[in-house]
Amino acid sequence: MSAVPMEYYLILSAFMFCVGVAGVLIRRNAIVVFMSIELMLNSANLTLVTFSSYLGNSIGQVFVFFVMTVAAAEAAVGLAIIIAIFRNKLTVNIDAINIFKW
Amino acid sequence: MPANNFEYYLLMPYIVIGVGIVLSVVLEISTKKSKELLPWFSALLFFGTAIYSIFNVDQGLVLFSGMLEVGGKSAIFNTIFNFGAALIVLASIDFMKKYEADFGEYYILIQSSVLGMMIMASARDIFMIFMGLELMSICFYVLAGINRKKSSANEASLKYFLLGAFATGFIVYGIALIYGTTGSTSIQNLVENFVGYSSNILFVLGMILFFVGFSFKVAAVPFHMWVPDVYQGSATTVTGLMSTVGKAAAFSVFIIMLGAVVTYGAPNFFKSYFAVISALSMVVGSVIAISQDNLKRMLAYSSVSHAGYMIIGLAAGNKYSIAGIIFYLAAYAFMNIGAFSVISVIEGKDDSRTGIKSYAGLQSKSPFLAAMISLFMFALAGIPPLAGFFGKYYVFFGAIQANLTWLAIVGVLSSVISVYFYIRVVVYAYFKNSEEDFEIESSVGTYAAIIISAAFILILGFFPDMLLGIITSAIK
Amino acid sequence: MINSEILTYLLLTPIISSVLVLFFKNEQVKLIRWFGIASSLLAFVISLVAYSQFDQTNPLFQLIHQAVWIKSLNVSYFVGVDGISMLLILLTTFLTPLTLLSTWKAIEKNVKMFTFSMLFLEAGMLGVFMALDVFLFYIFWEAMLIPMYFIIGIWGGERRIYASIKFFIFTMFGSLLMLVxxxxxxxYSSSVTGFFTTNLIDLYKVGPTVPHQVQAWMFGAFFLSFAIKVPLFPLHTWLPDAHVEAPTAGSVILAGVLLKMGTYGLVRFCLPLFPQSAVAYAPAISVLAVIGIIYGALVSMVQTDMKKLVAYSSVSHLGFVVLGIFAMTIESVQGAVIQMINHGLSTGALFLLVGVAYERTHRRDIAFYGGIAKLVPIYSTFLMIAMLSSVGLPGLNGFIGEFLILLGSYKSATLGSTWFTVFAASGVIFAAVYLLWMYQRVVFGKVTNHELEHELTDMNKREILILVPIFVFVLWIGIYPNTFLKMTELSVQTVLQQVSAYSVNILK
Amino acid sequence: MNIQLILFFVLAAIAAVTSVMVITRKNAVLSAVFLVLNFFALAGLYLLLNAQFIAVVQVIVYAGAIMVLFLFVLMLLNTETEHGLFVDKRGIKFFAILISAFVFVQLAFLIFKGNPSRTLTADEAASINAGTIQTIGHHLYTDYIIPFEVAGFLLLAATIGALVLAKKKFE
Incomplete structure (x- = not known):
């Protein structure tokens, strides 16, 4: 495994993180925004696993396990929120659900 | 670390709330009367835990192989969380009926969020911070949209959720880098070797990302854009909860992560970061609040600027300023919960009567509420000798000690600006004549919350040493 | 330093009675009024007792009462008086019952709240004058803002909201910088004394050791706060608004006592805490004071509204006080202190008299009145006395103060120029012009307006009862000022000694 | 070239491309599908990193459960496809992309500058051991039992929350 320099993984994860950030900022569909956030979380997971593996220490992977739990919980709540809003407004476009100024 | 039975009494608050949640779920499932029982049960739970915690501040213990720090600083925070939550529960009883969302689940979620906060404030490991944060946040996402028939609540909930999860992304990425550079998630390790780690650029980057994520949670400029909409759209009592104890929980994490700076006097590498966001928050929050006509929205911007004042303490990073932050958080909890309780009484169905115009001539409708909202506004504006003043005083004191006089000056200037919009409420309540006619339905629970908040604002104002003494003994 | 609790009792009297007021019913208007007057009279009696215990031959702070308050910051509840503050405390307790009495007819809306505010305000003012801990001083300084804000905002005139907010924000701005x-x-004190302290007696040793560069900033922050309150030109713009919109009682207290808090602060804090900076900036500040004297007088001259005229005359009179303080000679500072009292009495009387007319006619413009001498002889006489006292006629109180200030500033080494005195003296002449001119227009000649004949009735017993005590003191100070000068002499000397001890090199 | 390196580049390329696809597709369903692909690529990378347990959980939980939930909601709501990505608010979106690109450059620079591989030399045996289900399970039920308990409360709260927000009957 030492064949792949650690930086490669980190750069890939940084790239995914930034793509996720860009997705949150430019997309208007709430579900896609949420998916972009999942992308960010996954990039963080990749970093954690990379470090964990190169440190030879499993704490990072335990943490990833918790992040996944949280992501699942967030997905349940987040999608419930999106369903609730869809029932009222029949749209999940962030721009269209603006009563207040954003 | 060996933990014999004797030491478990310090764990009581966590056990009580945890068991309370389970009991509440059982109660909710098993009986139709849960709606009437749960609020009182929760209030009892919270008051009990708060009082129990405050008597344990002079003990300190790290349990569960360095996961949880009980007693000491965490006991102070537990008191703030539980007391605040108890007041909010009292204020919710009648309000949630008016808001058409008096579910038993509401109280279970509040209990869970408080458990999350307690875990955040007691964390000695980044795992605990993260899990506590998420437990609290997920409860808040739901609480913000608890009445799913209301579009405003839906919107608040969605915005809070998306930006909260976005912030979580930053926090997790930051944690990943911190873990990678320190090889552990223990805060003890982080604090002890802080200076050594800080030479590693990736560690500093991780800390900054972590702090950016939490800056979202405390609503500091430029990470504040969600605040006004969420605070305005959520149920008033929920806003009261999020803006006070929720914020206190996030600040407790800042204080934990800056432990090296506070306890060991390590150089504060993040001074300039905190100084900048605090100056921005104070000024932007105050300036935008001036033009707000909706009281909830105005208080949302004011909470941004209050976050700024508290962050001054983080920039200063000495013991005085940290004690100041904790004092400020306690005072802010009482002031804001009081203010939001008054708003919840005045508020009508369908989010009506949250505008400042509804407060015109309040004095003739209800002298009590007029006096109370004025007291809360003066306290928020930092007029001595009310609790809000001492919060600011301690924080400024720490800042000047840390040679951040310029920040203190920015702070007082933005206080002057903020005076304008706070006393505007008083102007409407006392100096203007009533424009609309409505009945104010008095409510025992809410009035109790208001009176308790007001009493503590006065007590903390006249005898600040009572609380500050406890705080200093807790953070030594 | 002998411990004495008399000042605490004095402070507690209005606080407790203001809380008690809240337990009355809204409808018990008469009872509330009597209660307010009785409790403020009680405070006056207690202040007289305090005065009887006061030792004029002792230059130090007396009647001290100290108790630990906030241990963590080493802030104590620490009160005490010297001659200057004793005099101002007496002025406060003297004026409060009179103003409460003056509102018998004028205030009808929400009397309970008004009485509460007035008593609370009295407590705040007393606290400001007796606090010997900077922190405690600041608390009282800010706390008294709230009742004044309500007094202007609830019972004020048409533009009361604007005026009250302006008053509040101006004061707040200055005082928050002072807080920093x-x-x-x-x-800083911990680097000199080894512990944090806000105790004034300790700070008198700490302040002068502050490096000059920083001291200038400290001085500036304190000075700005006091200058806004005084108000010194060009920070005076809140004053005419507040004065004009406030109800009569509010104006009387505002002019009579609140403005003195600014000048008192200059004497108590600015000079002794930062002597080097005070001496260095004295000429510049005196220029502002002199501009204020002349500007206030000129603007008064063109006013058509009586209340506004009196308000601007305050700017002019307070300019004298500031000039006297920064001339830093015994005569001038003593004159300044006396002038503070004078201004409280004579301007207070003028506001009361304007209020008396306003209660009857609801008009304040000079043009509306004319030839009232025949209609209301007592009123006209009283107005004459108040006016002459304000003008500074020899034999009345105003003369003493202004004369001492001019004399002191002429000899002053800090100012270094006699031009200040020359210009300031012109202010005295202007004052004579605008006040006498107003008097002539209002009182003499034929009755210009026939509405007056129906509406304007002469003063009743209650109103006479209010004004006579004031005039007693007007005459007393004018004829035998020694009673008052003696009281302040040693205290003023102490202040000036503190200044000269640290700034000898600058003075020479 | 080493086989691991080749595998890394293939998987990394898939992960990178699919992540871009997720945020650029007009149709949300397509985005979700690409996200699933991305998760599979990540699972592959985890295997390369000797994290077998996490790789499996990634597939089961993320790709299997969470994304199915996403797709399910997408189908349920049947939302309209968005207009083109750059039809409205072009300035803001361009700016956002610029910021993200800037952040990426910054991160990449700092990663190279921090040069973590200089200090961290992978110990193959330790690394393999760290990723086994046994080690992780051991940690989970000893040192990290308290966070694990909290996770229980978290899931309870999330369940209650989801029920409150989405249940059909509204009393």
């Missing part, structure tokens, strides 16, 4: 300076001093 106080904290800075407290933090």
């Amino acid at each position: 300076a106080i904290i800075w001093l407290a933090v």
